[in-house]
Amino acid sequence: MTVQLPPRTIFLQIVRRFFLILCGTYFLLLALGAVPFVQRQLVYAHNFKFPFFCQYGLPERYDLAPFKTHNVRIHTSDNETLGAWFTLADPFYVSHKADLFTPTSSSSEELIRSALRAHPTILFLHGMGATRAYRTRVQHYQTFASRLQANVLAPDYRGFGDSTGTPSEAGLTLDARAAWDWLRERGALPENILIVGNSLGTGVAAEWGGETRREQPRGVVLLAAFSNIETLLDTFYVLKIVPLLVPLRPFPYISGFLKRFLIHRFDSLAKVVELRVPLLLVHAEDDWDIPYSHSQTLFDAFLEQHLPPLPEMTAAIMGASDEVAEHVAKLSQERAVLRRELVTASEIERVGRMEAFSKDRPDRKVVFIQTRWGGHDTVGLIEGVQDYIAEMFNMSYVA
Template identity: 95%
Template structure:
């Protein structure tokens, strides 16, 4: 009769734990490998197939708490033959003064939109990943911008989002922003009356598009195909009123180091002790949205806002974008490689001295202040008199809703001469 060996409970427990961690590690690396597959990577970056709210009635914005006839469902055509669904929300003062025309139409909605664009500034709102233009927090932004900032709002769904055709890509989303801009311009909106506002993923789109306006302004010949406008033989650069970045990231590559899937599962955080592995995996990254490389090209006023309690994107990303404007005015630091970290006392002393010089110069370049009960603010405007760069770090506000803080809205109104301060 065969004898069965009874293992001690401690040994059985250790075997179970070991198997659990082997399965966990195997699943983790399998997910990382799947992330290198283009189709899967696209779903992770854009989440465009998560069309929330589901079964949306885009032709009935009132279903999503917007006032009757205040928001118009429009279609926008891109230069590469995609069609975008978008909502155009009228500024509150215009809506109130034209209610009779809206409820018992005496003129077409197209004519009313043109009139609204002439009468009030317009916000081109570029939303974040996933969901649609009918998502509750996005609707709250339209309502807030229309009332507190007294601005029209154009909110397109990128290609592949909502009821828009196509599939998203970095270049494609930039074309979508361009198409939305052209839609406004074709209806009479002046560039200086358009404020570009991006949230989360939309900040990457906003920076890419705004910088493309700058580069097109160097080479373009007409506003519909470039960044210049021709008016009676006079050529001038196409520049928006400004750019606002809400909960921005410096680039996708850096974001991966701190990103948590569903705010729970760390993506590359476990690989921090192994930078060569994470560096290898990043080689397969297709969608980069490198705002850090482009943001300093902007020549228009820029406001960057980020909350300390943002659990999706750390506020250090926005601080990095702000600091990029200072770098050309500061003595460069050597890269903190392993060689420098283990270098002689003389090299370490040199690096410490440079760091001290940079800190002193930074205090001279930046005007820092506290916004009572909101957060802190840094302002830089010494390199170009026509471009002010502002970073507001709020104490709260989360990720999707930092733009709904009234203190932030007040500063947008003040900085861009909108709403009650206009």
């Protein structure tokens, strides 16, 4: 005889099974993330080569002016070959159209050398996924070439686009070095090269820039930066929908265990303070990929050596005597007062707020602009941000 369960019991069983399947799938995906191949896809998304079936030799297909952008090849020290686009500064392009419309390989090379002598150059290090032909990246080249009157070199890292190899943290650092060397070999002066990184590219810029000692660029701009991959995982959503480690916040020991398997760390927080050039951090409040608190953390890292250290807030300290609690509160107050003295804070009308710090480093100013809008991939396209880049790094631009 079959016993028919009450509808409520059947419903609860379905719900229970659903959550068991959901939890099982979630932990399976986390386990897969520890597999090097899968982790590489998650960090770089380099096999998502959008736009698909790209014609790299025809930049005009992607809204760039005829012969303004040159498809070039860059060779790295470990024998990889990178595809890259070199976009001429608008004034140079306009004044050399006659030569550009009758190009030869030798004349193109000479024109690139002439452009590097005549205008500053931006080395643009893009974010994860897609290629150098991705629309928002092309918009950056266009606006840098016109509004900042700068040449732009935009390489695809190894494994991205039509570049050879497989991406890794060390490999992308070598790629940035190779792109820098390509510019230097063609006559660009270090002080005429501005490094601009976006998202993943900020980790590359910090990693490589922190290791550079002999040749210093004009400066570094980090758009939508992260402090390190490990911290980013705590707030990251896959495809902006699926939380990665957010459900594990109540269980820090589990997330800590999983992070032990992290291979690609990009610890910008450790590297960025080693930069010896002016630094601009820009981050939007409506960035749903990387919270703007990451850029704030990077900015604050430069202040730490000038502030009294706070004890690590362990459970023992938090549960200590009132005397200890008073001491910690006093230190926090001292830090807040000193911070106000060290940092110049101001509003950029209709753009956002700005903090600047330059104590003991007048030629190595650090600035953080927190914009009210701009998103993740497009914060660098805000004209108010471009204006400040022009001012801070003495770039010429069309008003």
